[in-house]
Amino acid sequence: MSSCSKSLSSSSEDDSELRRGPWTLEEDTLLIHYISHHGEGKWNLAAKSSGLRRTGKSCRLRWLNYLKPDVKRGNLTPQEQLLILELHSKWGNRWSKIAQHLPGRTDNEIKNYWRTRVQKQARLFKIDTNSTAFQEIIRFYWMPRLLQKIEESSSSSGMIFQNSAIPQPLDTAYQHSAAAAQVPPGQGPLYLSQSLNHHEQNPDSDQHCTSSVNFSQIPQLSEYPSSGPFHAIADNEYETFLKGCYHADNSNYEMETLNLGSIRAPGNFENLISNSHAVERNWVDNDFSGGLCNMEGLWQTRN
DNA sequence: AACCAATGCAACCGCCTGAGG
């Protein structure tokens, strides 16, 4: 028995003191046993009646994030990552709402994924995750790469988008997936564009998406290599893409310009590249299992 | 082998909301 659980059971005089910190096996067992007999809810009552010296909140959190039978463990699949990126673009940090669309995943897990993986990329570029620039990078480079991953895995397994994480009715992320999977040669951007336009016109979207990207300038999905998210993008393509982004409709970026001087102007693109190089130089291929789509690969093609 | 930094994740904190008295 751990020292924690020992102290839990031996100090009857400290019953009024609440325990904190990591849960012990004994505590987990108590909580599971209680919920199996009384069901979820009434967490304060559960905390007292079960003999746990924990707050009701703590019990609830432990159950929902760890003990609940349908909690999924392990790395997020590309499908799940794609869904998170998509839903976050719609709803922002509404983790619990996003989690509702990923069966078995908790809001805490999704929140951790966003903070540790996605925000890391933003830090690399010294841009805000809420900025339009970063959203565009996710939408037009990260997500297509995830789509390709999904496509590759589905074609190798003979299964197409049957992951349980894909909700019904079709979400926009799923439409992206479907569009990518069925895209005829040379039609990638068109299909993607149609899908995205549908999203932008979706009245259910809490957050209006104003994309100023010139879709005709986006590299086609079929041109993405299997060796990494951004290796295939030719030296001038991302710059061209950015020009499309930032010149097509400058009004959308006026606010951003204040904070993102280095990335605003295509002419300063090298600054961004050198900044990112200073932070990290190692490109780790196929890092999607860990959730990380390292954009450094894009810059490495240039050197 | 030892040390240090980075990372990932479980757990806590504080605020907000809604129900019930």
Add this chain to the structure above:
DNA sequence: TCCTCAGGCGGTTGCATTGGT
């Protein structure tokens, strides 16, 4: 209408693990 409290949520922290030197 006001007050209290439980539950829910997003943000933050702390620590164990991992990787690099």
